[in-house]
Structure formats: structure tokens, C-alpha cells
Amino acid sequence: MKDKKESFTRNLTPLQLMELDACTQCGECLRHCPVQEVTGRPSISTPEKIRVFREFIKATGGLKARFLNPKVIDRKILEDFTKAVFECTTCGACGQKCAVGIFTQRLWPYLRKEMFDRGLVDYEILTNMPEAIKKTGNPYNFPVEERFKPWFPEQVKVAEKSEIAYYAGCSGVYGAKPMVRGDVLVLDAIGDPFTMLTEDEEVCCGFPLFISGQHDMLEDLTKRLVEAYKAKGTKVLVCSCPCCVNIMSRDWPAFYGKELPFRIRHMTQHVSAALKQRKIMVKKELKERIIYHDPCYLSRGVGVIEEPREVLKAIPGIELLEFDRHGSESRCCGAGGAVRKVFNENAIAIGRLAIDEAVAKKADKLILSCPACYGKVNEAMQDHDKKIPIVDVMELFAQYVERVEP
Amino acid sequence: MNALISFAALVSYLFFLVRFAWQGLQVLRASGYAAFFPVFLRRVPASVYISTILDILFFRRIFSSSKVLWMGSWIFHISLFFVTLRHMRYFFPSLPACLIFLQPVGLAAGYLLPLSLFYLMVLRTVQKKDRYTSSYNYIISGMLLLISSTGVAMRAFFRPDVLSVKQFSLGILSLGPRMLPDSSLFLLHFFLFLLLLPYLPTHIIAAPFVNLEANRRIKELRYVIHER
């Protein structure tokens, strides 16, 4: 049993073990990695990380290690690997283009967990997270009382109980206020009553903990949130943050222990359906060329690709442009991975790639739909020679939407 | 000497088997032995199997990403496959009809194999900026290049006595050492192969499973959050 506890395979599923083995080391994924694009360092690339992790497995649980002596892995190698696996934005582009189809967006959090469990991660921004969530409900340690007040539109009424519930999410409420404000205004325009948890109840969805490999609190957070929405009679939980939506739909059922008692919907899905049901419409024109950036965890993560475009195209006069890499092949904006503050230089450089392409395509606006992208791309534009107005999908749509009175 | 070579062949073959079996065992252990099969035996639509077969046969994922790499990679793997089939003639006392039929294809593949390897190695060196190569890859490719080049040299210039090669191979299979063929090129070719065998990459077993899962995932992506 002892060896199982110490094995580098203990956090991996059988499929993930096979994935590690399946990497042909062809290096094809490097061309699609945003971190490679801005650093050009193959030593932190996907095949190298996979190769090194295979070495860890071999050194501690391989044939030689079992029948002769396990190797002691040099601490420096472990630290370098940890840094490499955290420098990644976990965007999953490498897996999307992988020659054999390794699900890297899912693999990295588990390799990170292994390094966390071994006490090799000391980024304060991550290690402080569990405490911050315990204290304030959010991973950034912002005051609870400022969760909704600074941005929530006064005229909008929230129902005590309703089949539709809205989860705003920590990154949006503290870092991308126009985005969550837009969400709520559009929900109000749709006209169906919707409910929300109170600022004490709406805690972190668990995504930053999951992605950084700290899984201890996840079951508790999930159960708290699911039970709270259940008590409000929720049948559809609407959220606009791609990361929240990703963990809610992919992982919450596992942490909750059974199927969720409600459906998860991305905000653009909800709005697109409302447009089709003619609950809302847009009459006012916007004669502009806009370019939409697909967030990795929304497009590659849960396959929401058409709906944001449907919502944008509902505004008459809009010309919708596309990035060279879009849809499920989109390029990360640099904000992913939960440690963007540590690897800020990379994040800014990657963010500028999106800005540059949008400007080169002569777009009037760059449309985002993720609070992390929103914060990082805005930051990337500071002191950059190219400028373009950055707007969230719902921030824009809220300015044009009109309710269709029955 | 003959006995020694036969012994070396046996050891190399054993290493190869144990290594592949160990790799499989690791996966089974991680799943607690029981959970592995349900994962892979769950119902998968026929279209996912078809996609996987096409991916494996034609390397479609690489094709969609880089035609330059695809050309080298696909020709290399397909050549290796046919060259392996051609070599079967040394291990069957009388060759099955299907293998007789494939002999000319195997011969052509024998010439393509070192060319494709050389192409891939040049590609990796020229496009260093965005290509990744581990030292393991270089070693395996280098050894394969040597093995295939000595194979071509034997076919084109320094032909060993095919009959004695066959007797030697059959002898190894039956653990009854026979006379070594009188060809130093053959000895080199065979020795390099023995060195390579234990180090053959295990991805040839794992990759098809991973590819099947990837195709299933792509098919299911639509339904993570959308209704069926």
C-alpha cells in the first residue's frame, strides 16, 4: 500500500495514464500552444512535461524501481516540472491538436494536484485561496459585502424563489463588473423571474481550486451551492463565466455524488433561446465590425460556440469577424491557468496577440465573454501601441435588447 | 557464438514483452484492476469507431494540422508496417498466400522507410523553432535509420544467403540455435534490431485507445451542456 501512496500515478485515472503513454513526442502541439508562441521554450512544452512526468512514474514505480531500487528524484527537477505545469494556461489547445487526442485541458489539473500533494507548490496566490474562500467565499479575498452592491442594477428585481437562477461568479463580480451587470440587465429584459443566492451564499464554484490542483474543498463547495439552489426551486442555473459553467457541468455531478437537480446553461444559450422564443428582440442598429473571441473553457470546454454568435448577430447592422483560430480551435487570451499574476509577462504577451489580430482585421470592437479574458486583455492593452474597445457580449447586448411585450 | 546470439535475442524479446506487459499492468493497477474494462467497453456509437479507424489508418489528426509532418509520419509508419510483414517470411516455414502477395509492397516499403526517417529527422532539425524532439526520439529514429539502411544495403548490394537467414530465424524461434549467416551486414542489422526491441515505444498500444476516447469526447462535447 505504501508504494501506492507515493506513486506518481495515484491522482490519475487509467485513461490519463494511457494518455501519458500515448504521447508520441511528435511535437506537433507546440505550434498551437500560446505559451510557446510567446516564450519559445520547448522545455515547458506538452511533450516535455509528459516525458518528465513519465520519468517520475518510472523512477518511483517502474520495473527497475520496483525490483531494484526506487530512484530519488532530484528536487530541482521536481521544482522545474512544477513551474512548467503551472506556467501553462490550461487552455487545452495542445490536446485539441494532439496527434493522438490527449485531453490535456483535463490532464494538467491532475498533474498539478500531484505536485500540490507533494508540497512543491508555493505560489501564494494559490496557497492562500482555500483560506480566502473560507473567509470571504471568493478566492481573491475581496469583501463579501462588495460581491453584488457595486454593480447590481437597482431597478432589477430578484425573485425569492424561481425555476431560473443566476450565478454571477467571483471573477465577474470583482473583476468584470460590466459583464455581470450586462447579464442581469438582459435577464431582466427577458422578463422571466429569476432568483439569486445572497452574497454570503454565493460562494466560489471551485474552479480555481480544481484547476490549481487543490481538490479538498470541492465537495463541500459543490454541495453547499447545489443544496442552496435546490432550496430555491431552481430548474435552470444560468451563468456567464466559462470556467464556472465548465466545472458545474463537467465536475459538479461527481463532487455532488449524483446528477444535479437542475440544468446548467451558459448565459448566451439562455439568451439565444429567448430570442428564438421571441421574448426579446433588438431593433436598434449597430453598424460596426466586431470580432468575437471564444473562451477556451466555453468553446473547447463545453462546446458553446454558436450561441454567442447568434446573440451578436441578433443586433442589426453588425458585421461579425472571426479570429484565424476560432470556435473549438481558439487561442487562449493568456488569462487561464489560475496563476496569471505569477506569469504575468506571458499573459500580457498572449493577450496582445488577440488585440493585434483584432486590430489587423480592422474590427471596431473586440468582444469577449469571459471575466478572466476581460480583465487580462484590458490589462494587456495598457501601454500597448494598438488599441481597440473591449466589450463583453452581454455588456453590449444589454444596450440593445428590448423586451417583447406579450 | 550462435548460442550467444540466440540467447541475446531471447533476452531482448523478453525485455520487450515484460516492458509492454508492465505498462498494461500499471493501467490496470491504477484502475483497481476492475474499473478499466467498463471505461473502454461502454457503448460507443459506430461513428466513433469509424473515426478512430480512419484516424489510425490515415493519421487524420496530423493531416489536419500539418501536411508536411503528415507526409513523413504516415509514410514512415505505413512502410514500417509493410516491412514488418515482409520480414514474416523469415519466421514461417512456408509463407501464407496473403504474405506472398504483399512481398513486393514490403520491398518498396523497405526503400521508403529510411527515406521517410531521413525526411523526418531533417524536418525536426530544420524546423527546430516549433518542433520538439527528445533524445529518446533521436535515438530510436537513428537506430531505425541504421537498421533500415543496412536492410536496403543487403537487398541492393550485399545480399546474404536468404535461406541461411531463414534457417537462423526459425532456429531462434524454436530455441534451437543454427549457424549464423555469413554476412557482417546482417549481423549488424540483427544486432541493432535486438538493441531496439526492448525500447520500442509503447504508444503503439496506448494511442488507439486514447484516440477512441478523443473521438468519443468530440462527439459528446455538444452534449456536455446542450440537450440531446
Ligand code: SF4
Ligand atoms: S494547455 Fe494551452 S498553454 Fe498549456 S501547454 Fe497546452 S496549449 Fe500550451
Ligand code: SF4
Ligand atoms: S501532439 Fe500529442 S502526441 Fe504529439 S507531442 Fe503533442 S501531446 Fe504528444
